[in-house]
Amino acid sequence: MAGTDAIVIGAGLAGLACALALSDRGLRVTVLEASDTPGGRARSWTDATTGDRVDIGPHILLSEYRNLRAMLERLGTHEQIAWQGRRFLLLADQPQLEIRVDPLPAPLHLLPSLLKAPQAPMHDLVSNARVLWRTLRLTADDVQALDAIDAETLVRRLGVTPHFIDWFWRTGAMTLMNVPLGECSAGALLQLFRFLIGVSGYEVGLAKVGLGDLFAPAAIRAIEANGGKVRFGAPVAGLIGDASATGVRLRDGAELHAPRCIAAVPPDALRAMLPPHWTGRHGLFDSFARFKPSPYISSYLWFDRKLTREPFWSKVWTPRTLHYDFYDLSNIRSGWRDRASVIACNLIHSDRAAGLSDDQIVQAAVREAAEFVPGAADAHVTHASVHRIPMAIPSPHPGTERLRPGPITPVEGLFLAGDWLDTGLPSSMESAVRGGWLAAEAVLSTAGGRAEAIARPVPTLQGLAALIGHRSLR
Template sequence: MSVHVIGAGLAGLAAACALTDRGHHVVLFEAAKAAGGRARSYVDPVLGCRIDNGNHLLLSGNIAALSYLHRIGAARSLAGPAEPVFPFIDLQSGRSWRLHLNQGRFPWWIFSSSRRVPGTGLRHYAALLKLRRARRQDLVADLVGRGPLYRNLLEPFAIAALNTMPDIASAAPLRAVLAETIERGGAASVPRYARIGLSESFIDPALEWLSAKGADIRLGERVTALNPAQATVLAVPPWIAASLVPGLTVPDEYESICNLHFRHSLGQEGFWGLIGGTTEWVFARPDMLSVTISAANRYADIDNDTMAARVWGELSRAFNLPAEMPLHRVVWEKRATFACTPAQLGRRPGARTPNPNLVLAGDWTDTGLPATIEGAIRSGNNAAAALLQPIG
C-alpha cells in the first residue's frame, strides 16, 4: 500500500517509519525545507555554530521514543548520567542538591535524606499518591500545590512536562508521565538528552533510514488539499489540520517556550534544574550553555535583551560565571504546545477520522500524555496502527 504522510516532524517521521517497517511505501511531504518541526537543529548565523531550536529531556521510561531511536539506528546518540540522578540549584538559597532515585520500583530513596528533596519528610510524598488518582478536571496546583516537595520538584517537573502553569494545568497528563517513569522506579527514570543535537538524534537518522528503505521524501512541498481516496497520515500542527479537515475539533489555545543559547563553555557537560528564578533547565555542551523556560506566555511582554540579561545573571550566580554576557541567541516557539488545561484536553481528537483512509498524528492528539517527544512519537505509532487495522 502507498501511504502519504503529511508533515515530517517527530509524529510524521514515527508514522512513516512504522509504516515502512510494515512493508508499505511511504511518500513523506514537508512544507518546510528541513524536517523536524519543533525538534530540530540548525546553524545559527549569530552564534556561528549549530544549536537546537529547543532543549528536550527524555527519561528511560519513554519507551516509544527509545524504540524509535533503536529502529533508526540512533539509540547510542543520547547522553546522560548512568543513574537516575537529577541535579538542582536553588537560586534563592544558593544550595545545590541532587534527587537520586533507586533503581527498583519500591521508592527506597524517599527514606534517605541525602537522596530525596531537601526539606521533605515522608509525609510530603503523599502528594504522589494524590497524583495517582488525578482526573482531567483536577488542577496540579490545587491537588498538590503546597510544601517543599511541590516547590522543589513537582512544580518545575509539571511546568516542564505540561508546558502549562500548574494553577491552570490538568493533573491527569502529569499522572500519566509519572506512571510511566518515577512510579516504575529509577530504572525508568534515568535522564537522557541528545548528545550532539536533536536533528542528529531524531531527524537525520530517520530520513536516512527511510531513504534506504525506499520512501519518497519531499521536503519543501506543501500539501493544500487532501485526496479522500488516498491512505494518508496527517501529521501537521492542529491549526493546519483543522484547515484541511472540515469539522475537526482541535486544541486552540497554546503555550510558548523560550530557549536561550549562550556561546560559553562551562567546562563540563550535563544538565541542571534551577529553582527560584526565571531559568528552569540548563543544558551544558562543549561550546554552548542552553536554557529552556517552559510555559513562557507569562514572559511574553519581556524583550529579548532583558530576558537574556536576566537569565545570564541567574546563570552567573548559579555557576560562578563572569558577569559579562557572552554572545547569545533567544529563540521563542510561540505555539510550542497546546495549553494543557482540562478544557483543551477535551478538544484532543483521536487518531481516527470519519474517513478510514485518513488518520491524525501529532502530540496534540489524544495520546493520554502531554505534548512531549514521547507523546509525538506515540501519536505517530497510533496513527500507523489505526490506518492499517481496517485493512487487516
C-alpha cells in the first residue's frame, strides 16, 4: 500500500495498542483485521435477541495494569471502569470468604483475610512459608529454571499441605493461569504470585461497558485521525519477503507492501503466515508450534428477576467444578442497576467439557450459580448465549515461559506483538498492551533512530516484600 510505513496484522488489543503508539508518533499505519469486529480476544458485540452488548468472555482488570490504564487514558475511556475498592475477591465457598487488599505493606496486605478463613487453618498457612520466600526472591533466571517443572510439583516439594494445595493453589491456577495446577509452569505461576503479594494497594476493576468498547472504537478513531487505516474482512494469507519482510498477501490475492510488518496475532495464526523458507531458516519460528491454546466457554444467562447485588464472585476448585468466575452484569454495567440479573460465567480449560451441548452448559451454569445465589434455581432463564472460544491464552505449560519471544525477530522488518510475548507478565489484557507497545518501541528504533520508551515497566516490589526480595526479577 503506497505511503504506508507499517502494516499491523490484527485489530485486537495488542495490534491496536501498537498501531496507536506508532500513529501517535507520525507513522502511517495500516491495520488489517480478518474478522468484521475489532477487539480480538476481548471483543464485544450486540446480542441479537436482547440488544445488549456482550463480550467474548468477561474479564477483570487491576489498577496496577499500568499499560492498559495509560492506553485507556489516552483514549478517554478510563472512567468506564468500576473499581471495587479493597475487595479483591468473593469466594463462593462454605462459608463465603471475602478476600480484601488491606492497607498493610506488601506482602501482608492479603494476610488478614486469610487469617479469618476457616478453610485455611494456621498450619496450612504456615506451610506456604518456603513458597513465599522463594517467590519474593524470584529472579528472571529462577523463572526460567522453574519453567522446567509444573507448579503442583513445586508447591509439594516446598511443603505446602495437600488441603491448601487443593483450596488455594488449584483454584489460583485455574482462575488466573487458565490451566490445572499440574499443567502449569511453576515459573509462570510464581511470577504472577510475586506480583500479587509483592505490590499492595491495588484494586479490581470491571468494565461498565462492553469490554471491547473500552478500547476498540476510540483506538480506531484515533488511528484514522492520525492518517492511518483500519481494514476489516482483510485476512492475511501470508507474509512476503526473502531476507526481510516487505509486505503481506491477503487471502483474495491482493498484496500490500510496507517496510515494517507487525504480527499481532496468536502464535499458531502467525506460523501459518510465515513463508516456508523462513521457518526452515530461523529456529524461533519453529518454537511457535509448541504453544498450545487454553480454550474456554463463556455463557451469558438472562434471568427473569434480580438474584443478587454482588457484581462478581468465584468458586473454589473441586474435581467437579466447571465454572469458576461469575459476573452479574446488572450490577456492573452503566444503567443496568434496576434490571433483572444477567449473569456471565466462564468454564475455563474447557477441553474437559467438550462433550457437553450448549443446553447442558447452560444447565450446569445455572446449577453452579445457584450454589451462591439460591434464587437462580427457581428463576427462569429468558435467554442464554454460549460462546465457545478456542483460545483464552496460550497455555502456560512447563517449558513455554522460556519460549516467549521478544518483539524483534530474525527477519528484518518483521516484529511481534501480543500477550504471549516476553512481557514479564502472564498472558492478559495488560500483557497484550505492553507487548504492543514493546513492538512499537522496536519499530521506532528502526525508523530514523527515534528510540522511545513507551511501555510502562512491570511494578517492582514494595514494602517488606522489597526488603526480602532485593534481587531484581527483570
